[in-house]
Amino acid sequence: MLNYLSVAIMPLIVFSIITYGLMKKVSIFDSFTKGAKDGLETTFRILPSLVALVTAVSMLRASGFIDFLCNLMTPFLDFIGFPKELVPLSLMRPISGSGALAVIDEILKTHGADTFIGRCASVMAGSTETTFYTLAVYLGSVGITNSRHTVRSALCADLTAMIVSVIIVKLIFY
Amino acid sequence: MLNYIWGGMMLISIVFGAVSGNLQSVASEIMNGAKEGVNVALSLVGVMCLWSGIMEIASKSGFTKFFGYLLRPVTKILFPKLKADSEAMNAIVMNMTANMLGMSNAATPLGIKAVKELHKLNPGNVASDDICMFIVINTASIQLIPSTVLALRQSVNSANMFEIIFPVWIVSLAAITAGVIMCKGVRKGA
Numbered sequence: 001m002l003n004y005l006s007v008a009i010m011p012l013i014v015f016s017i018i019t020y021g022l023m024k025k026v027s028i029f030d031s032f033t034k035g036a037k038d039g040l041e042t043t044f045r046i047l048p049s050l051v052a053l054v055t056a057v058s059m060l061r062a063s064g065f066i067d068f069l070c071n072l073m074t075p076f077l078d079f080i081g082f083p084k085e086l087v088p089l090s091l092m093r094p095i096s097g098s099g100a101l102a103v104i105d106e107i108l109k110t111h112g113a114d115t116f117i118g119r120c121a122s123v124m125a126g127s128t129e130t131t132f133y134t135l136a137v138y139l140g141s142v143g144i145t146n147s148r149h150t151v152r153s154a155l156c157a158d159l160t161a162m163i164v165s166v167i168i169v170k171l172i173f174y
Numbered sequence: 175m176l177n178y179i180w181g182g183m184m185l186i187s188i189v190f191g192a193v194s195g196n197l198q199s200v201a202s203e204i205m206n207g208a209k210e211g212v213n214v215a216l217s218l219v220g221v222m223c224l225w226s227g228i229m230e231i232a233s234k235s236g237f238t239k240f241f242g243y244l245l246r247p248v249t250k251i252l253f254p255k256l257k258a259d260s261e262a263m264n265a266i267v268m269n270m271t272a273n274m275l276g277m278s279n280a281a282t283p284l285g286i287k288a289v290k291e292l293h294k295l296n297p298g299n300v301a302s303d304d305i306c307m308f309i310v311i312n313t314a315s316i317q318l319i320p321s322t323v324l325a326l327r328q329s330v331n332s333a334n335m336f337e338i339i340f341p342v343w344i345v346s347l348a349a350i351t352a353g354v355i356m357c358k359g360v361r362k363g364a
Contacts, residue, residue: 006336020237021234031227031230035226039226042222050211051212055204059191060186062187065187102214125322126342127315127343131313141289144301153306157314157353158313161314165341165345168341168344
């Protein structure tokens, strides 16, 4: 049932948007291609930072540093039941969108998408944002210097997402 | 900040690689990683085009406005002091809609507009309750379709790439709830 809902939502949204577009007599094909062109530009805009960060992540993995860091934290992580393979993603996700992409790609390639780690990483990445970027853009846009409880609350939400991701994947898939 | 993070990652991997005897693999990853970066971008191109195209139809046809209408009750709870027909509330609703539909290109300018409108109501360099709340909601993700993650899962041949969508919703909801509670609960320094 849950699985069916997950599969059905994307076709459902596409169906609704196209039906609505036809009803409103929008030239949907032209709109689609115009939007797709924007999507293309966006992807190529992030390509340089992807090259930079994927290279850095691959090098860090190859040097053994990521494993070293994860092993260092193992006793603590085992204690709270958090998979150590997800530590690099948890650290990168709030800081850089391209960096997080690089890390998830690495995780999915190493562990596979349909494994416990792969599922946790996917859920975690899908349910969080690049928190520090968002904070910088919005606070900066109006020159706010005293953000009061904003940063704390945002990080609390991130931490919740990371922990709940693991719990939910355990509950639903295992 | 990325200057130090990226620089640090590059330098640490070379130094640590040399110390731990993995320098050869580090060296080959310098070349490989660059190629891999392009591969990641390429694996995203299709979905990015498709989804941006669909979303362009959504905004042209007014579907996003309709969707925003459905969000009104939620925004009333989150921003009880804002008038329902104010410019600020309008921008907030449009921003949340764009976020939910995964239109991140559209969401950021709408979000900046919302923050500017909220700032007009409460000028100065201190964030108002509503600005805090708005930013916290934006730092937590509320995407209905996590299209980027789906594309990456597809690129590694996932047997069911969609199976994570429902879990993503639950986790997003939990994260937002935590952020909102934190926001409403620990207001201080105003």
